[in-house]
Amino acid sequence: MVDxxxxxxxxxxxxxxxxxxxxEFVAQANASLELYAQAQGDRMAFWDEQAGRxxxxxxxxxxxxxxxxxxxxxxxxxxxxxxxxxxxxHVADGFGDQVAIHFEGEPGDTRAIxxxxxxxxxxxxxxxxxxxxxxxGDRVAIYLPxxxxxxxxxxxxxxxxxxxxxxxxxxxxxxxxSRIDDAAAKVVITADGGYRRGSAFPLKPAVDEAVAxxxxxxxxxxxxxxxxxxxxxDKDVWWHEAxxxxxxxxxxEFFDSEHPLFILYxxxxxxxxxxxxxxxxxxxxxxxxxxxxxxxxxxxADVYWCTADVGWITGHSYIxxxxxxxxxxxxxxEGTPDTPHKGRWWEIVxxxxxxxxxxxxxxxxxxxxxxxxFPGQFDLTSLRLxxxxxxxxxxxxxxxYRSVIGGDNCPIVDTWWQTExxxxxxxxxPGVTHTKPGSAMDPLPGISAKVVDDDGNxxxxxxxxxxxxxxxxxxxxxxxxxxxxxxxxxxWSRWPQVYFAGDGAKYDREGHIWLLGRVDDVMNVSGHxxxxxxxxxxxVSHAAxxxxxxxxxxxxxxxxxxxxxxxxxENADISPDTVENIRSHVGTEIGSIAKPKRVMVVKELxxxxxxxxxxxxxxxxAENRDLGDTSTLADPAVMALISSGLATATDTD
Ligand code: WTA
Numbered sequence: 339m340v341d342x343x344x345x346x347x348x349x350x351x352x353x354x355x356x357x358x359x360x361x362e363f364v365a366q367a368n369a370s371l372e373l374y375a376q377a378q379g380d381r382m383a384f385w386d387e388q389a390g391r392x393x394x395x396x397x398x399x400x401x402x403x404x405x406x407x408x409x410x411x412x413x414x415x416x417x418x419x420x421x422x423x424x425x426x427x428h429v430a431d432g433f434g435d436q437v438a439i440h441f442e443g444e445p446g447d448t449r450a451i452x453x454x455x456x457x458x459x460x461x462x463x464x465x466x467x468x469x470x471x472x473x474x475g476d477r478v479a480i481y482l483p484x485x486x487x488x489x490x491x492x493x494x495x496x497x498x499x500x501x502x503x504x505x506x507x508x509x510x511x512x513x514x515x516s517r518i519d520d521a522a523a524k525v526v527i528t529a530d531g532g533y534r535r536g537s538a539f540p541l542k543p544a545v546d547e548a549v550a551x552x553x554x555x556x557x558x559x560x561x562x563x564x565x566x567x568x569x570x571x572d573k574d575v576w577w578h579e580a581x582x583x584x585x586x587x588x589x590x591e592f593f594d595s596e597h598p599l600f601i602l603y604x605x606x607x608x609x610x611x612x613x614x615x616x617x618x619x620x621x622x623x624x625x626x627x628x629x630x631x632x633x634x635x636x637x638x639a640d641v642y643w644c645t646a647d648v649g650w651i652t653g654h655s656y657i658x659x660x661x662x663x664x665x666x667x668x669x670x671x672e673g674t675p676d677t678p679h680k681g682r683w684w685e686i687v688x689x690x691x692x693x694x695x696x697x698x699x700x701x702x703x704x705x706x707x708x709x710x711x712f713p714g715q716f717d718l719t720s721l722r723l724x725x726x727x728x729x730x731x732x733x734x735x736x737x738x739y740r741s742v743i744g745g746d747n748c749p750i751v752d753t754w755w756q757t758e759x760x761x762x763x764x765x766x767x768p769g770v771t772h773t774k775p776g777s778a779m780d781p782l783p784g785i786s787a788k789v790v791d792d793d794g795n796x797x798x799x800x801x802x803x804x805x806x807x808x809x810x811x812x813x814x815x816x817x818x819x820x821x822x823x824x825x826x827x828x829x830w831s832r833w834p835q836v837y838f839a840g841d842g843a844k845y846d847r848e849g850h851i852w853l854l855g856r857v858d859d860v861m862n863v864s865g866h867x868x869x870x871x872x873x874x875x876x877x878v879s880h881a882a883x884x885x886x887x888x889x890x891x892x893x894x895x896x897x898x899x900x901x902x903x904x905x906x907x908e909n910a911d912i913s914p915d916t917v918e919n920i921r922s923h924v925g926t927e928i929g930s931i932a933k934p935k936r937v938m939v940v941k942e943l944x945x946x947x948x949x950x951x952x953x954x955x956x957x958x959x960a961e962n963r964d965l966g967d968t969s970t971l972a973d974p975a976v977m978a979l980i981s982s983g984l985a986t987a988t989d990t991d
Contacts, residue, residue, distance in 0.1 A: 353733050353846075357740070358772040359749055363722075367769020369631045377783035384784050385412075385812055388627040389619065392663065393427050394418050395592035398619070402810060408830040408837070409817065410810045412620030416595035420622055421497035424662035425460055426590070428453045436638060437667045440690050441486050444533035444673025451486055453665070456493075459486075459581070461588035463494035466580040470557045472525055474499030474591065477601065479523040479555075481505045481514055481545060483532025484672045487561045487577065488648045491527045492600075492658050497590055501598040503613070506649025507532065507541060509929040513611075515548035517603050520613055521819060522554040527577075529561035530568045536677050538564040546571065595619030601819045602651055604757040605867045606828060607859045609875035613819030614651075614757050620812030622659055624761040628782065629660030632751050633694050634723055634768045637665035641720070643687070644696040645671065650866070651757040652727055655813075656696060660761070675701065680708050684716035695743070696725035699735055700864040703895050706738045713742055723768055725751045728865025729897045730853045736775035754778040754853055756839060757867070758829065760813030763787060764851055779850045785811055789843045789851065794833035797845070802854060805843040806836045859953075861890030861898045868900065868932050870953070876927035877902055880920050882910035887943050887951045888934065891960035901960035902934040903943060903980065912939055936960070942976040956980075 359367070377384040382401040389398070398416030428436070434454030441449040451459075472478060478495050480502050482488040488504070495502040503521045505514050518526065526549060531540040542560065546569060549555045560568065561577040568574075596617045603611040629635055635642060642661055646652035661668050669690050675683050683705075687695065705713065724744050726736070731752055740750055750773055754764040763785050764778040771779050781787040786809035788796050797803040807814075814837070818825040832838045842854035856862060859870040870888040877886035885905040890898035904920060906912060917937050925933045938959075944952045955977060958965050965977055 353774055353776055355733075355775055356772045357749070357774075359769045360747075363634075363749060364769045367767075368634050368636075369767040369770050371770050373631070373767070373770075373783040381784060381809070385623065388784070388812075389413055389416075389623045391626045391630070392418060392423050392619075392622055394619075398595060404810055407810070407835060408826060409822075410620075410814055411596050412617075412810075412812045413595040413623070416619050417592040418595060418619050418622070419497060419590040419592050420599060420618060420659065421460055421464070421493045422590050422592075423622060424493060424496075424659065425453060425457045428665045429457050433638070433665060436665065438662065439486055439489065440641075440667070440669045442669065442671045442686055442689075443485070444536070444671075444677055449486060456490070458586040459490045460493045460497060461586050462581045462584040463490050464497045464588045465584035466559070466577075467494055467498060467500065467525065469580070469584070470525055470559070470575070472498055472500050474593065474597070476500045476525070477503055477521040477523040479503045479505060479514070479518050479521065479526045481507060481509075481526060481528045481541060482561065482648070483507050483529060483534075483541065483563060484647055484670060485529065485532065485561065485563055486670065487527075487529070489658050489662075489670070492648070492654075493662075496599060497588065499591060499593045499597055501600050503601040503603070504649050504654070505603070506647060506929070508649070508931055510926055511544035511547035512926070513928050514544055515551050517611070517613075518548055518552040518555060520603075521601050523552075524554060525557045525559060526555055527559045527561070529563040530566050531564040533564065533673055534677075535674050538566055540564075540566055540568075542568045549573065593618055596816070598816075600654065602654060602757055604651075605860055605869040605872055607869055607871060609869070609871040611872070612821075612824065612828070614815045615817045615819050616760050616813070617816050620814070621760050622663055624811065624813035625655045625660035626663040627784075628762040628765075629656060629664050629666075631767060631782070632753060632762050632765050633696065633725060634749075635661070635664055635666060635694065638667070640666065640693045641669065641690050642666045642694040642696075643669040643671075643690070643692045644725075645683070645698070645701065646696075646727075651755075651760070652696075655761050675704070676708075679712075681712040681715050684713040684718060687718055687721065688716040691720040693720055694723045694725070695721060696727065698728040698865040699726055699731040700729065700896050702726070702731070702735050702739045702743075706735060706742075707895065710742045718743060718745065721745070721748055723751070724748045725753055727753045727755070729862050730855060731776060733775035740775070749773065750775075752776070752778045754841075754851075758815040758839075759807070759811065760815065763807065763811070774846070774850060777846065777850050777852050781851075785809075787851070789845055790833070794836060799845045799847050799849055802842055802844040804857065805839045805841040805851075805853070806833065807839065808836050861888075861900060863890070863893075863898050863900060863931065864896045866931050868928075872928060873900060873902065873924060873932055873934065876924045876932070877904055877920065879927060880923045882906050882916055883920060884908075885943060887953065887956055889953050889957045889960050891957060893935070899935040900932065901956070902937045903940050903956055903959075904937060905941065905943065906939055938980075940980045942973070942980065944976050944980065945973075
């Protein structure tokens, strides 16, 4: 059997396999080669045409206003309502009976929600929020498990023009509090709990803790999912009472194309997460366009399943906004892939006859490790297209995905994009591109991406450099919430008028793009972005920790794993309990996804003479490699001290 979990990049230089689309796929594909020429010929006319996929109450006058660069305005003066586009217009077009969401709860409970029912519930939720005092412009925090109410809540906010800030349900009370605070959210929508790994977990206690310290919150709307006990406060309102009792009709207001749609926090290179701001018309245009072209989606015929959580950008753009704008029928699954058995996902594919599956390399590598016998027990022949997102996919994992899941019969789209880009930027076009295992291939029509050197010059083929975007795009972030300066500094300051994505990339001999991972201090663990600074600041907030340095070490399954080096305070006792306690502390501060896989107690950290921590050397230790060049260390003896580490704790969860 091939080992798909080896170093992601080792074989990519020698990767010469090409997979052209089958003639049958080409014959029915949404995309065509002409799209590239069309977009190149007149980029603005191209985007005008894409915006025409949507229903506008008033058409825009100017496609793009870039005069205030790097602050963009797309589809200037246009007026639009996102919820009307994602729900009402499909009902008005006669598709009220089409299933929008096949929900599959982890315990096995199911719900099929038609577009008509979705419209009713979105209107009810909008009315309930309005009754709680939410008006256009107010921020609403959403902290929910993967249940349909998450989608309904987002659409209800969009309907009211109240930007939502979805906080991943795995984040801690403190992470939730800081996000509520930063956005000054007025309402929080949550649930008593959800189901994961075969049991119910509580969500409400974290909200109670966060809200107690967040004075802007006036009301908390609580979905009953598990029926578990909850402590009730005077701010709490049950969803089933407030929403269930509200009217199913709601007159939508149409908002300016640049009206804020949502804020989504993501890790940057500092300890403070950034509130990435997305607006309305441009975002929805690119989400709908990419969902149509990249997934070759056929409304009414396909059954689409994106396995992301709504708490991440992938869930925003490819569970909620793109698919629903395109009248998709989709699967939404609440739980983990191995509950109650390791074939759960494939059972779901068989059950709903899923045709399009969009998931992450970490999941693919995990399934490959478990073995082909699990997918092998189910009929996966309904699948016709596979997607990947979140991290580089190594060629061996790509080939496993293609053959074991796709039966050698499905185009694979490896899609590169970011929370900041809002929608897919680099990807094969199914039916057009001759894919290569491990490569995201080319910028989509309408998008300009390049690989450049330190001076910002486009590099030669077969060389590594930085991935940049040198033309504005409709779904681009419009800023960092409340911090314009940080927006300019973070993304637009390295080269003039150029967006720096933070990723390394290279061209292969044929000029196709290969992503090489982050070049900044952002780690990518199972496709989740976590900054080293964020984890370090959580570590040093523990009473026993004096100093900390964190690195992302290569990991067979999760892409990168968090390894922490800590120096304890003099009075702290060095016991496995202390170290385990430090690990859990990070879970409490940020959430369990940020818990270091390993914590190593050391006496010193390797620093340059100017005091900068040499993470490269720590990475060598974390990856059990011989040390690289240590000549710039202030104290060369320090590495011997580190390697003989005093105590470590390793994740066993
Ligand atoms: C990485 C997720 C290689 C990249 C949509 C990027 C990828 C970061 C790919 C954004 C891919 C995402 N190939 N790397 N196909 N897709 N990445 O904001 O490092 O959670 O900068 O958005 O994930 O992560 P984010």
